[in-house]
Amino acid sequence: MPRTPESRPEPGSAPHPGVWSRHTSWVLCVVIIAFTWVDTLDLGYFSPWMLGCRILWAAGMMGYTLLVDRVPASWVAPLTDVNVIISTVCILGLARGQGGIGTAYFTMVPVLPLAVSLIHRRRLRAALVSGAVGSVGTVVLARQAGLAPLQAITWVSVVMGITVLSAYFSHHAVEAQEAEEQARLERARRESLEALALSEHRRAQSEKLAIVGRLAAGVAHEINNPIAYVGSNVDFVRNELTAPREVDREELAEVLAETRVGIQHIRQVVSDLRGFARMDAHEPTPCSLADVVADAMKLASLRLKHVALRRVEVPTELPEIFVVRQRLVQVVLNLLVNAGDVLEAHRAEGGEVRVTGRCEQERVVLLVEDNGPGFAPHVLPRLFEAFFTTKGPDKGTGLGLTLSRELVEQFGGTLTASNRPEGGARLRIEFPVRRDEAAPEEEPPTEPEDGARGAA
Incomplete structure (x- = not known):
């Protein structure tokens, strides 16, 4: 009596191990x-x-x-x-x-x-x-x-x-x-999830390094300026100390204080970039959207030097959201760098990038807008497709917006794109309000008004 197959093989395939040949x-x-x-x-x-x-x-x-x-x-x-x-x-x-x-x-x-x-x-x-x-x-x-x-x-x-x-x-x-x-x-299944998580981590890290590369020119400028006057101040102090005359101690102290400020500025730039490029945190935690935007703006300022106006209107009173902070910083930074690239490519005078945060019912909303040409009709439907980009190979990988949407959706949020009625592009991020934050927000009757004034 040959064994019954637990699942019959496809025609032409090898017999199941439980079936006699x-x-x-x-x-x-x-x-x-x-x-x-x-x-x-x-x-x-x-x-x-x-x-x-x-x-x-x-x-x-x-x-x-x-x-x-x-x-x-x-x-x-x-x-x-x-x-x-x-x-x-x-x-x-x-x-x-x-x-x-x-x-x-x-x-x-x-x-x-x-x-x-x-x-x-x-x-x-x-x-x-x-x-x-x-x-x-x-x-x-x-x-x-x-x-x-x-x-x-x-x-x-x-x-x-x-x-x-x-x-x-x-x-x-x-x-x-x-x-x-x-x-x-x-x-x-567990091994597949672990492999998927590792792949996602590596992909996010690769996109981060790509953004850092696009910021490289701004980084060089940010570091070269303070290095120049730090070097000049050091030469001045050396000349003063070696000159055969009495040293003005107050003047030297003032020059050294300026030098210390320059060194701190260089250290801050390097620290910001190093902290961004690393991805130590993996678990979501409550965080303030205003702090996330502040971190992203510090990094994006290296790439937005040519933008005439940068407006940040994100009230600190907004409810906390539950995300991995560094990953959300990566998303916001990517949107800001994209806006800067568009304004630079079109050499628009009076270029403007605006970041606005507000609370709409049970959602925390963040808008990243620019006054550039906006999205072309054939581009908008494909904006979040992997490897789709309208930039040159040195400007983008075509994965930034795809990865940004995936990161936002991991935390229950949404990322959408549209054109502003007055012209320009608008990227909209929405996150659900934390349940333990929603109740306190409804108690003070004047809080919605404060939030409105903060966003004005």
Whole structure:
């Protein structure tokens, strides 16, 4: 009896590990029929009955092997039952031909349900069918042999008892197999999520480094200016100290104070960039939108030197949002750098970038707007597609807005784009208000007015 497939393979694919191959089935069929000479030696003569039982057994096995992968899934269970019935009847027939109960072949009848439960692990009914047929066959053989009722009941009880044990073992084997499969799937799912998280982290980090590269020119300018007057001040102090005259200590102290301010400015620029390029935080925390925008504006100022007007109107009274702060800084910075690139490319005089924050019902809204040419009609529908960009290869990767939308959506927010009625582009970020922040905001009756004044 070949094993029933737990899931039938596709045509032409390799057989399932739980299914005997046709080659193996042919070998078993040949062995079954070839054992006719053993029957002949045991009986002392050739028995057509024994040969017929063996041919029927082999035919049932081969037919099951040929059909099980071709019939619909709903037919597999009945086909398995038929195969089990044929095999059990043939073994009973061999036992009858050898002499009935007490012969070598009859010892196979009680253990046949256990063998079926091991072969057809997910077919509990097949073991029960084998036990039922074996019990009926035992009764028939007992009557033919003229056994006493007590002896017949004993043999039937043995067959039925082993059938119950087979069903029990089969049931628990299936449960253990399903638990193992579930654990394997859960482990694979967890590994996939970890790999996805790592890939997302690397992709976000790559986009961050791309933004830092686009800020490189501004960084050089921000550092070169203070370095120039720091170097000039150091030369002045050295000349004053080596000159053969009395040193003006107050003047030197003033020059050193200016030098210290320049050094602090350089350290701050480097610290901002280093903190942005690193992504140590992975878990969302409550944070203020005003602080996020302030961090992004400090970094974006390196790229927005040519912008005539930069307006930031984000009230500190806005409800807190629940995000990974550094990642939201990356999103806002990307939008600001994009706005600066557009204004620089079109050399618009009086270029303006405006960042506005406000609270609308149960949402915290952040608008990043510019007065540039806005989005072309054919660009707007594809704006958030991966690798879609209207910039040159040195200006963008085509992943910035795609990644920004994904990062915002991870925290329950949305990122949309549109054109302003008065001209220019508008990027809108919305986040849900934290539940523990929503109630306190409704208590003070004057708070909405304060928020309105902060955004004015």
